[in-house]
Amino acid sequence: MSKDMSCNPEGGCACSGKKAEAAPVESVSSRRNFLKSASMLSVNSLLGTAALMTMSDDARANTEWAEWFQGNYRLMSDEEKALARGRLERRYSREYAKTVIVDGTPAQEGVLMGYALNIKKCIGCRRCAKACVEENNQSRGKDQDMEWIRVLKMEKGEFSKEKMNQGYPEGLGIQVGGNAYSPAGVVLEGEHYYQADAVPEKDSVYMPIACMQCEKPPCVKVCPVRTTYREADGPVVIDYNWCIGCRMCMSACPYWARRFNWSDPNLPKEAMNPVTHYLGNRPRMKGVVEKCTFCIQRTRKGRYPACVEVCPVGARKFGNLLDPESEVSRIIARKHVFRLKAEQNTFPKFFYFMD
Amino acid sequence: MKNNVFLPTFFLLWCAGWTSALADEVKCFESRKGASEVTQRMIGENLPNVKCSPKTGAVLWWGDPFDGTVPMGDMPIADADYTRGKALVKPRSDKVGLLPLCGNTCHTGVLPSGFPQNKDSRQLIMMHQAIVLDATKLPHGRSAIWCLDCHHPKERNKLVDHRDNPISFDQPQKLCGKCHGEVYRDWREGIHGKRIGEWASTGTKRWFVCTECHNPHNVQHGERNRGIAQHQPEVAPALPKGMKTADHERRHHDSARH
Numbered sequence: 001m002s003k004d005m006s007c008n009p010e011g012g013c014a015c016s017g018k019k020a021e022a023a024p025v026e027s028v029s030s031r032r033n034f035l036k037s038a039s040m041l042s043v044n045s046l047l048g049t050a051a052l053m054t055m056s057d058d059a060r061a062n063t064e065w066a067e068w069f070q071g072n073y074r075l076m077s078d079e080e081k082a083l084a085r086g087r088l089e090r091r092y093s094r095e096y097a098k099t100v101i102v103d104g105t106p107a108q109e110g111v112l113m114g115y116a117l118n119i120k121k122c123i124g125c126r127r128c129a130k131a132c133v134e135e136n137n138q139s140r141g142k143d144q145d146m147e148w149i150r151v152l153k154m155e156k157g158e159f160s161k162e163k164m165n166q167g168y169p170e171g172l173g174i175q176v177g178g179n180a181y182s183p184a185g186v187v188l189e190g191e192h193y194y195q196a197d198a199v200p201e202k203d204s205v206y207m208p209i210a211c212m213q214c215e216k217p218p219c220v221k222v223c224p225v226r227t228t229y230r231e232a233d234g235p236v237v238i239d240y241n242w243c244i245g246c247r248m249c250m251s252a253c254p255y256w257a258r259r260f261n262w263s264d265p266n267l268p269k270e271a272m273n274p275v276t277h278y279l280g281n282r283p284r285m286k287g288v289v290e291k292c293t294f295c296i297q298r299t300r301k302g303r304y305p306a307c308v309e310v311c312p313v314g315a316r317k318f319g320n321l322l323d324p325e326s327e328v329s330r331i332i333a334r335k336h337v338f339r340l341k342a343e344q345n346t347f348p349k350f351f352y353f354m355d
Numbered sequence: 356m357k358n359n360v361f362l363p364t365f366f367l368l369w370c371a372g373w374t375s376a377l378a379d380e381v382k383c384f385e386s387r388k389g390a391s392e393v394t395q396r397m398i399g400e401n402l403p404n405v406k407c408s409p410k411t412g413a414v415l416w417w418g419d420p421f422d423g424t425v426p427m428g429d430m431p432i433a434d435a436d437y438t439r440g441k442a443l444v445k446p447r448s449d450k451v452g453l454l455p456l457c458g459n460t461c462h463t464g465v466l467p468s469g470f471p472q473n474k475d476s477r478q479l480i481m482m483h484q485a486i487v488l489d490a491t492k493l494p495h496g497r498s499a500i501w502c503l504d505c506h507h508p509k510e511r512n513k514l515v516d517h518r519d520n521p522i523s524f525d526q527p528q529k530l531c532g533k534c535h536g537e538v539y540r541d542w543r544e545g546i547h548g549k550r551i552g553e554w555a556s557t558g559t560k561r562w563f564v565c566t567e568c569h570n571p572h573n574v575q576h577g578e579r580n581r582g583i584a585q586h587q588p589e590v591a592p593a594l595p596k597g598m599k600t601a602d603h604e605r606r607h608h609d610s611a612r613h
Contacts, residue, residue, distance in 0.1 A: 098401050126589035127408070131415040134406050145593035193594065193601035198585035262596075274401055302553045303420075310415055312386050312568065313583055314549035325556040327545035335546070355541075 059264075059285065062091045073239035073278060074229055084241075085278050092276075092283060096267075100274045102282055105300040107233035113294050114234070114321035114328040115305075116337070116351045117208060121315035124199040124206030126151050128307035128316065132210075135295060135306035136281040137273055139265035146259050148292040149210040149307060152190035156203045210307075211236065211257035211292035212340060212348030219249035219258065228289075234321075234349055235294045237279035245287035254341050255348075258291045294318070321349065383407035385414045386549070386568045387584075390450055398422065411587045420551040424561050428526065441559040443552070447524045447566060454512050454524065472508040476501040487572050494575040496534075505530055505571070524566075531565045 067087050070076070076084065085102040092100035129149040132138070138146040190207070200206065217236045220228055227242035228249055250258040264286045276282040277297035284290050295305035299318070308316040319326030324333075328351070331337065335353040342348075381395040383405060398404045398419055406416035424443035448454055479490040479502070492498050507513040513521035514530045522529045532539030541547035542565075549568065552560040565571070574582050594601060 125586045127413055130408055130589045134416045142593050147592050191604040193591045195591055196588055199588045304551055304554045309551040318554050323556055330544050331546055
């Protein structure tokens with residue numbers, strides 16, 4: 001990214017560079033002054049308008065001008081961050097007809113969030129995926145059903161003679177990776193839309209996947225506007241306001257973890273969770289990418305993620321990787337642990353383990 | 356432990372009046388259906404105590420993880436993990452339907468005089484058949500144990516340890532750990548089982564005790580032979596727009612190409 005693209009931390013001005021061409025420094029500053037005064041004017045006039053249409057729940061009508069011109073959250077000063085969150089709180093509270101908190105708690109010193117999942121315990125009940133939706137304000141309904149956690153059903157069994165050619169080039173036996181005709185990854189190794197009366201089903205194992213919060217996240221590497229980044233305590237987060245919706249991160253992610261809002265999210269007012277974090281579960285808009293953040297709005301306040309709390313078999317564990325007494329550290333010390341696609345050198349902080 | 360069959364009449368009547376009064380309330384279960392029910396209510400502005408799944412009736416989300424909990428109390432090993440943070444449990448006593456009766460109606464320890472108090476396996480009568488159909492083939496411990504290996508012979512509202520000391524129904528881990536030592540060790544350190552609340556190792560947590568998730572009267576579940584019963588799953592995610600079926604997931608890509 002070139003130098004003039006990175007936003008000036010003092011003013012939310014340069015975000016106009018999102019659409020406009022980068023300008024020389026002097027003209028940026030003069031234009032910034034112009035935009036500042038212009039936006040102040042507009043804010044003032046809009047505040048009057050807002051008073052007239054207080055009960056409006058249209059997100060676009062409620063969006064204050066300053067929100068359109070704010071910078072990248074990562075580069076904002078503390079005051080700018082507070083202003084940005086205040087704007088969102090006003091907008092969401094009007095939109096969802098309740099007091100919405102947009103929190104901005106920063107990363108704690110000495111914390112590296114880690115996750116462990118007992119793959120032998122998971123029964124595939126999908127409660128984690130639904131709890132996540134309750135907590136994180138995803139879009140619901142038929143048009144855009146968004147779940148950050150995917151529970152994959154897999155066949156239990158061994159490599160048998162009859163199965164030698166399934167999913168792999170014929171005549172070559174086992175060859176991981178597939179070929180042009182029989183692509184690996186769409187074989188019967190992960191069934192996402194399985195239907196069942198009772199789980200676990202016979203001869204099935206279940207593997208939930210979500211964002212692995214990589215230490216070397218490929219999604220962060222490809223983001224052209226650097227709106228997704230790794231926080232100091234571990235989770236990879238997104239500033240939804242700065243996202244341009246190019247979906248490069250989705251194609252870079254090896255874990256199928258990111259979701260895109262193809263249309264306006266459908267979030268019922270009564271179901272909306274009013275306790276939110278700027279980088280976490282605040283309501284998203286059309287055209288932005290979202291994903292698991294280890295429930296940043298909860299974990300930064302000390303609370304377990306929602307999926308950990310809901311798991312009926314206690315397969316999900318969460319804790320501080322830097323604390324040797326934490327549940328996750330003990331699991332890594334004592335149990336058989338693996339990380340998904342470790343060969344990709346993404347260094348996930350999501351560990352699968354077995355008893 | 357279900358309080359729906361073979362109950363004394365007065366208990367049934369009391370039960371019926373109670374349930375009809377609460378007919379409009381939403382009841383969901385926390386971990387095990389029929390043994391961990393909780394009633395939905397508001398504990399703050401826009402804050403329910405639990406959010407429940409419309410499909411399965413399972414609790415999906417806790418507004419207050421410590422709602423209705425009490426301190427776990429003393430545990431036998433002093434230096435174990437639970438002393439570092441604050442450990443809370445939800446009392447089990449009110450979930451055990453027969454408990455108010457068993458201590459003073461049939462098994463007082465003195466009366467009735469005919470009731471044997473040894474651990475010899477024998478058939479049960481009356482209301483107990485709703486809990487265990489054939490007590491000589493208890494689906495726990497491969498028929499090697501019987502009721503009074505876990506239930507106190509004289510104080511029927513208590514469990515019992517190896518030295519005939521009573522154990523509260525709120526602390527079944529003291530009993531279960533007698534045989535399941537490895538699991539007990541993992542549970543103590545947070546590797547086995549479930550806790551909700553604060554994730555820090557020094558934080559306040561609500562611990563789920565053994566019988567909140569496992570049915571002690573049937574841990575084998577027939578052919579399944581596992582400690583957790585089958586659950587009804589939540590609905591599958593909606594198919595992406597334009598996708599008619601998910602059949603592609605159920606096909607093997609073999610040499611005969613599709």
